[in-house]
Amino acid sequence: MCELLGMSANVPTDICFSFTGLMQRGGNTGPHRDGWGITFYEGKGFRTFKDPNPSCRSRIAELVQEYPIKSCAVISHIRQANRGGVSLENTHPFTRELWGRYWTFAHNGQLTGYESLDTGRLKPVGDTDSEIAFCWLLNQLEAQFPEPPTDWEAVFSFVAQSCDRLKQLGVYNMLLSDGEYVLTYCTNNLHWITRRAPFGQASLIDEDVTIDFQKETTPNDVVTVIATQPLTNDESWHKMPEGEFCVFHYGELTYSR
Amino acid sequence: MCELLGMSANVPTDICFSFTGLMQRGGNTGPHRDGWGITFYEGKGFRTFKDPNPSCRSRIAELVQEYPIKSCAVISHIRQANRGGVSLENTHPFTRELWGRYWTFAHNGQLTGYESLDTGRLKPVGDTDSEIAFCWLLNQLEAQFPEPPTDWEAVFSFVAQSCDRLKQLGVYNMLLSDGEYVLTYCTNNLHWITRRAPFGQASLIDEDVTIDFQKETTPNDVVTVIATQPLTNDESWHKMPEGEFCVFHYGELTYSR
Numbered sequence: 001m002c003e004l005l006g007m008s009a010n011v012p013t014d015i016c017f018s019f020t021g022l023m024q025r026g027g028n029t030g031p032h033r034d035g036w037g038i039t040f041y042e043g044k045g046f047r048t049f050k051d052p053n054p055s056c057r058s059r060i061a062e063l064v065q066e067y068p069i070k071s072c073a074v075i076s077h078i079r080q081a082n083r084g085g086v087s088l089e090n091t092h093p094f095t096r097e098l099w100g101r102y103w104t105f106a107h108n109g110q111l112t113g114y115e116s117l118d119t120g121r122l123k124p125v126g127d128t129d130s131e132i133a134f135c136w137l138l139n140q141l142e143a144q145f146p147e148p149p150t151d152w153e154a155v156f157s158f159v160a161q162s163c164d165r166l167k168q169l170g171v172y173n174m175l176l177s178d179g180e181y182v183l184t185y186c187t188n189n190l191h192w193i194t195r196r197a198p199f200g201q202a203s204l205i206d207e208d209v210t211i212d213f214q215k216e217t218t219p220n221d222v223v224t225v226i227a228t229q230p231l232t233n234d235e236s237w238h239k240m241p242e243g244e245f246c247v248f249h250y251g252e253l254t255y256s257r
Numbered sequence: 258m259c260e261l262l263g264m265s266a267n268v269p270t271d272i273c274f275s276f277t278g279l280m281q282r283g284g285n286t287g288p289h290r291d292g293w294g295i296t297f298y299e300g301k302g303f304r305t306f307k308d309p310n311p312s313c314r315s316r317i318a319e320l321v322q323e324y325p326i327k328s329c330a331v332i333s334h335i336r337q338a339n340r341g342g343v344s345l346e347n348t349h350p351f352t353r354e355l356w357g358r359y360w361t362f363a364h365n366g367q368l369t370g371y372e373s374l375d376t377g378r379l380k381p382v383g384d385t386d387s388e389i390a391f392c393w394l395l396n397q398l399e400a401q402f403p404e405p406p407t408d409w410e411a412v413f414s415f416v417a418q419s420c421d422r423l424k425q426l427g428v429y430n431m432l433l434s435d436g437e438y439v440l441t442y443c444t445n446n447l448h449w450i451t452r453r454a455p456f457g458q459a460s461l462i463d464e465d466v467t468i469d470f471q472k473e474t475t476p477n478d479v480v481t482v483i484a485t486q487p488l489t490n491d492e493s494w495h496k497m498p499e500g501e502f503c504v505f506h507y508g509e510l511t512y513s514r
Contacts, residue, residue: 042344042345043344043345043346044344044345044346044382044383045309045345045346045347045348045382045383046345047306047307047308047345048304048305049304050304051304052302059324060320060324063316063317063320067316067317087299087300087301088299088300088301088302088303088304089300089301089302089303089359090302091302097353097379097380097382098380099380100381100382101382102346102382121378121399122354123354123355123356123357123405124357125301125302125354125357125358125359126301142378148380
């Protein structure tokens, strides 16, 4: 099992608080020793930090915790390898271009029979079930919508159906983003919370850190955090039911099925 | 104008020394204030650090200078924008997948008439001449070699011819790598040096730093550094002539035309 962390916000927001909690699960309070990665979007561009080493001992993870990179869309992952060796090319998130946008993907779970998924022109570089599923998903999308789409509801519906097909192969919890939308799919473990005014306090489960969001935000901020398990113990997280698909757009839940 | 820096080595080698010199040109000893980026390969995987801010004041550039990431293939770039705005999506290097390998590209120069280059299924995300040239080049390669090639001489010859076509559009100095090969093309400014035993000392032009490579290497190390301008003032750098194309493979010049 791995842990996922995503964020969608209406103003560029740093994810230091949530990332600090997640990183502790990378070999300290959790068993996820086989690498970690995080992608921050900045407009249409992105920056990814990743490491096949445990996150709790990573110099690069330290930088990310201390350096408040602000973003409206973040995808992060810490890994406990099941399919594919421990290497940089097998470390999530994965990013590929489609329709002139960079799409970033992270997966939690384990699939069987994934080797036969047709990825078309998108060739996997590593050998994880996750990267193959991602390439298959984008290849399906490109076949269905060869040109950059304008009807995003149709795209979301199609992604949801494609996720249903991947779920038939095993456990498939997913985060996917193009920097504007954050798409989530749940097989068994995915939680989310939307924070907005009036903001309160929250305390991390994995480390002795409390934050007063009121001091860190403005009244119009809307920030959604999505995680495998709740990261705080004094807030109400929504548990996604099996087979649910959600889309967050600049912090707001904008589509679900 | 921008500055390019590349490395090809037969053992994983850090590039801190050369990078320290290059970074000073990013707004300190040079005018290249519009971002910088560096890609390190690790096997088939890669990690990229980039920033649209000047490199001489970048916290992430500090990390890269202090943290000796070892790699057999590195591509780096500092930018003075001419085509395309200053943004993360316009910051080199650019990476795309072809034949199940990640290809990383950086360009120095300026092209005209590049808007009409056919990039096929590879859509540019930003709006630089460089990214369009890169997408066009990979699209040409994929059309010529639809399946992963085995005859690499044929690939190199085809890349060289494609670079000749891009040179007809203006100044085209290029670094391109798949993590195994480092391909270079020169229009007007590209220099390289291969360091091997017996190793000596070298002093950076841009900062008061001298390194004794003998202390940092083993006798079998072969390390080639490619840069727009020589980075040291006490070594003999090869100046590439106009229209020359070279391929370095684990430190050794393996193909040229």
